[in-house]
Each structure stands twice: as C-alpha cells, then as structure tokens.
Amino acid sequence: MAVRSAVIIGGGITGALTARELSLAGWKVTVLEAKHVGAGSSSRTAAGIRQQFSTPATVRGMRYSVGWYRRFTEEIEDGTCPIIQNGYLFLHEAPARWASALAVVAVQRAAGLAEVEALEGEELWRRFPWVDRERCIGGTFCPTDGFLLPHLVYNEGMRRARALGAEVVQSAPVLSAERTGDRVTAVHTPKGVFEADLFLDCTNAWSRRTGRILGAVELPVDPLKRYLWFLARGGSMTAETLGTLPLTIAPTGVYCRPENAESLLIGKLHATPPEVAFTYEDQDRVEPEFAPTSGTDAVPWALWAELAEFLPAVGEFDGFSAVTSGFYGTTPDHNPFLDYDPEIRNLIRLVGFSGHGVMFGPFTAWVARHLAEAGKRIATVPLDGHDLDVSNFHIGRTYDSHEQLVI
DSSP states (O other), rough: OOEEEEEEOOHHHHHHHHHHHHHHHOOOOEOOOOSSOOSSGGOOOOOOEEOOOSSSSHHHHHHHHHHHHHHHHHTTTTTOSSSOOOOEEEEEOOOHHHHHHHHHHHHHHHHTTTEEEEHHHHHHHHHTTTTOOOHHHHHHHEOOEEOOOOHHHHHHHHHHHHHHTTTTOOOOOEEEEEEETTEEEEEEETTTEEOOEEEEEEOOOGGHHHHHTTOOOOOEEEEEEEEEEEEEEOTTTTHHHHHTTEEEEESSEEEEEEETEEEEEOOOOOOOHHHOTOOOOGGGGGOGOOOGGOOOOSHHHHHHHHHTTSSGGGGSOEEEEEEEEEEEEEESSSSSSEOOOOOOTTTTEEEEEOHHHHHHHOOOHEEEEEEEHHTTSSSSEEEEEEEEOGGGGTOOOOOOOOOOOOO
16 A cells, blocks of 8 residues: 655644644655744643533543643653643633533533533632632632643654654745645645645644645634733742642633743733734734733733732732733634635645644644545544544534634
C-alpha cells in the first residue's frame, strides 16, 4: 500500500496535535508554518480547558481532551503534566440566569460529566470563601476543568510528530496553490513546493486568507482581537490560595485564573469589529484604551474593579504587571468547523475555534484522523466506546446549536 501524504498548514496547537495523530496513523506528514511554531494565537491564550459547555457534543469532546492531556504527560520529555486541574467556577447572581445554569448542568451530566456540581448559598461560600456573599447566589463547578501550559503542548506536540517521522518547515507561508479540478495538488512557499494527497487548514484566525489562496470556500471565521492582563498578588490572599484558584467567571463575564502563585490573569470579551487584514505584528499591538499604563480610565482598570465586586480580595492586589493580546477565530455559533471543504475534495478545514482551540486540540486531531481515513465528510466519530455526532461542526450548518457558555 502506498504511503499517503498530508500537508498541514499552521504550526500552532491544532497543527501540532493533528500532525502527531496523522503520523501515528501512518501518514507522511509535512507541517508548514508561516513564522515559527506557536507564533500565532497558541502562544497568546488564556489556555483554559473545560467540559462545562451547553452543546452535548462539545461536552463529550472536551471530556476526551481532558483525558488526552493527562495521558500526554507520558510523551513529554521531562514528564511535566500539561494540564493544571484547578477547576472552572461559573458564578451567578440573577435567579433567572441561575435557573438556566441548572438546566445546562443537567445537559452536561446527561453527556457524561458526572463531576459537575451546582453549589448554592452556604455550600458555595464554604468551598470558595473568597467569593462575595452579597453578590453571588450560586455557582457551577467542575473540578476536572482547569488550564493548560500551551508552550508545552505545541512544542512537545511538534517534537513528538517529528519523532514519528513528520517534517516541520518554519518560515514557510503558503503563497499559492496548484489545483487539478476540485483537488489541490501542491502549495508553493519560500521554502519550496510541497505536494500531497491531503491538505489540512489549521490556520484559524488566518483561515479566510488561507482559503482564498487555496481556492476554498470562504468560511465565516472572524479574527477578533482579545486581551489578557496580569495582576500581581497583594493584600490578604495568600500565594497558596491564589495558586489553587479555579478559573473563575463572574456573572458579568470578566474571568480570572492564576498564572502562578504570584500573578492573576484576567480577561473579558469586548465588542470589536473583525480585523480581516491583521498582521502577525498586530497580535502584539495594544491599543491605548486597553493598556494599563494609560491610566485608571482604561479598560483593564475597569475590569479589575468589576472582578473585585465578586472576589473582594482581588481588589487588594498590587496592580498590573503585564498585558498580552492576540486574535480569536470566531464563528457565528462559537463552534468550530471540523470538516472537508465543499469546493476542494482533499482539503480539511480545522478552524473557527472561537477562543477554544487549545482545549479542542486533542479532539480536533482525533476528528481530523477520522476525516483523513474516510476521505469525505463524516457524521460521527468513535469516542470512548460510543459514536459521537459531529454534525455541529460541519461546514454549511444552520448555526442552530449556539454555544451559550462563551467567555
């Protein structure tokens, strides 16, 4: 049997883990990265990983990802575990929202997430005494959620892919493509021409321009700028408490998690137009209104005060130490596209993660492997002894299953 070849475009976490998965399946894999491994959103992420979603297929997929990341420790050279399972805590103050949250918990439990908890009143405050008693009436908590070490994931993912025979070519942006009928036969880069049987788009926020180069369908993946800020610990919260804090989402949407025992990462979605022509340099461009150094009227100061309304001890912290930024590749329903392109028979699109690409990584790679083996769109993938419906991730869907839990 002839060896099948695949070219993966994009060297972030999606590209790295997909390269590893296809290499394990016997494919001859080449990864093309425009800059260097991890140069895009993968190195600028809050890196949360959770199973608390409102879409059952996503709950099941993220359960797979959590287990996969724990097992991946065995493949990491120094044995460092890439997942820190401090949990995810969604706080609520409005009775109507709390009732909706309880309904979502029922969906999650039905999808196999038995460990998710709904905590009310004294039970919430006993477990998490740093939560303001006057503002919050309840919270949903899953102890197996948490956050990841993204540099470890993409670097070790690529190292493992190379060990399995994959070639990783950096400084190799795809400039043009050769096509025969409805198939791509080769792509051109400054590092040469690369032919393959199968091509995979793992460029996420760059996917619109990748699609144009390849002659693919233009997918509704909008590049949206996102910021993360870091607060230095101070006041009454101990280093031990900060280090074990779950990723916590306040009712207003501002969220935080420990970067380490001395630093707290905070962030929040904000309304912003798509930046379809953004550059790599734009990833690190901090607009004045989002810079902590712009003064107390700037966005991060308002978010700090907002967070302190629900976590009073955070209001005692020493101040901002850093800011980072990057782009989400966002879809209308906040679910990704994991499917063959309708126009190009040998192109798989793995894009549109809407801020969830790191946590989706192992599941995405698993779906990609089954797509590659099938050679066409698939309705289900085998997962933990069952067939999982993946139609929520098809291209051309109606966006009826809108993910509700987005931060």
